[in-house]
Amino acid sequence: MNIRQLASKLQEVRDRNPLVHNITNVVVTNFTANGLLALGASPVMAYAKQEAADIAGIAGALVLNIGTLNEVEVEAMKIAGRAANERGVPVVLDPVGAGASAYRTETARSLLSAIRISIVRGNAAEVANLIGRDWAIRGVDAGATGGDVVGLAKEAALKLGTAVVVSGATDIVSDGTRTVAVHGGDAFLTRVTGAGCLLTSVIGAFAAVCEDPVEASVAALATYSVAAELAASRTREQGPGSFQIAFLDRLWSVTAGDVERLGKAEEIEG
Ligand SMILES: Nc1ncnc2c1ncn2[C@@H]1O[C@H](COP(=O)(O)OP(=O)(O)OP(=O)(O)O)[C@@H](O)[C@H]1O
Numbered sequence: 001m002n003i004r005q006l007a008s009k010l011q012e013v014r015d016r017n018p019l020v021h022n023i024t025n026v027v028v029t030n031f032t033a034n035g036l037l038a039l040g041a042s043p044v045m046a047y048a049k050q051e052a053a054d055i056a057g058i059a060g061a062l063v064l065n066i067g068t069l070n071e072v073e074v075e076a077m078k079i080a081g082r083a084a085n086e087r088g089v090p091v092v093l094d095p096v097g098a099g100a101s102a103y104r105t106e107t108a109r110s111l112l113s114a115i116r117i118s119i120v121r122g123n124a125a126e127v128a129n130l131i132g133r134d135w136a137i138r139g140v141d142a143g144a145t146g147g148d149v150v151g152l153a154k155e156a157a158l159k160l161g162t163a164v165v166v167s168g169a170t171d172i173v174s175d176g177t178r179t180v181a182v183h184g185g186d187a188f189l190t191r192v193t194g195a196g197c198l199l200t201s202v203i204g205a206f207a208a209v210c211e212d213p214v215e216a217s218v219a220a221l222a223t224y225s226v227a228a229e230l231a232a233s234r235t236r237e238q239g240p241g242s243f244q245i246a247f248l249d250r251l252w253s254v255t256a257g258d259v260e261r262l263g264k265a266e267e268i269e270g
């Protein structure tokens with residue numbers, strides 16, 4: 001994987017300013033919109049079933065996030081997803097809390113069967129539970145880490161027929177054939193709510209400008225990790241509140257050159 005080439009995708013996001021349609025949760029809505037704007041994409045949140053197809057059909061990417069799901073919203077997700085599929089708009093799924101309740105697990109699975117999804121991004125527990133593997137989860141946060149996340153990402157990609165991003169201290173991307181690890185980032189990301197949700201939407205922004213889901217994911221992850229490292233180095237003494245603001249600032253100012261220089265993508269397979 002040529003990180004040098006992939007870093008240029010960041011500039012493409014900024015040049016093309018893709019519209020990212022998010023049907024996401026109430027906790028992270030504002031942070032997600034601000035993060036996408038800072039990066040150089042154009043967010044829209046649209047939940048009504050009467051407009052879901054229209055908006056998804058003109059978007060560069062559709063991001064579905066079940067963080068605070070309910071029946072009405074899930075129906076809108078399916079309508080948006082089908083419209084996106086018809087128009088060739090990539091769909092990214094964040095199965096927030098899959099495994100924490102049967103409703104979340106079943107909803108994530110039903111979205112995967114109703115819609116052609118390009119990329120699934122979750123923490124290890126969510127991805128494991130989605131494919132029926134037992135993995136500790138508490139609420140929306142991954143439980144104990146240290147399992148075989150590379151094997152998990154690969155198995156999930158093969159089972160789900162999508163690219164899969166398993167986030168954590170090291171992020172893993174796999175489509176079942178190609179597997180890439182992206183190191184770096186900062187643990188401050190786990191102290192800001194919605195860091196995972198915004199990551200999923202950032203992957204959506206890259207998917208809008210990059211057809212290959214593995215490459216789009218690696219470019220997004222490298223950008224995100226480098227921005228987090230730059231933000232953390234300035235706010236270590238303050239804490240998560242200052243980090244959150246600094247992180248938005250770094251999503252704005254991080255350059256393709258920074259990502260090329262500081263990004264740590266490692267091809268494991270393929
Ligand atoms: N220990 C860590 N060190 C560095 N970066 C981390 C660590 N844990 C997670 N991250 C980063 O935090 C971001 C969010 O990943 P995480 O796995 O925490 O998602 P999540 O559980 O879905 O988060 P949320 O539900 O709060 O949105 C990713 O960019 C990931 O690389």
Ligand SMILES: Cc1ncsc1CCO
Pocket residue numbers: 025027028067068096140193194196197
């Ligand atoms: C805290 C929380 N609860 C449901 S969604 C969410 C945001 C992080 O996923």
Ligand SMILES: [Mg+2]
Pocket residue numbers: 094096097122123140196197
């Ligand atoms: Mg999450």
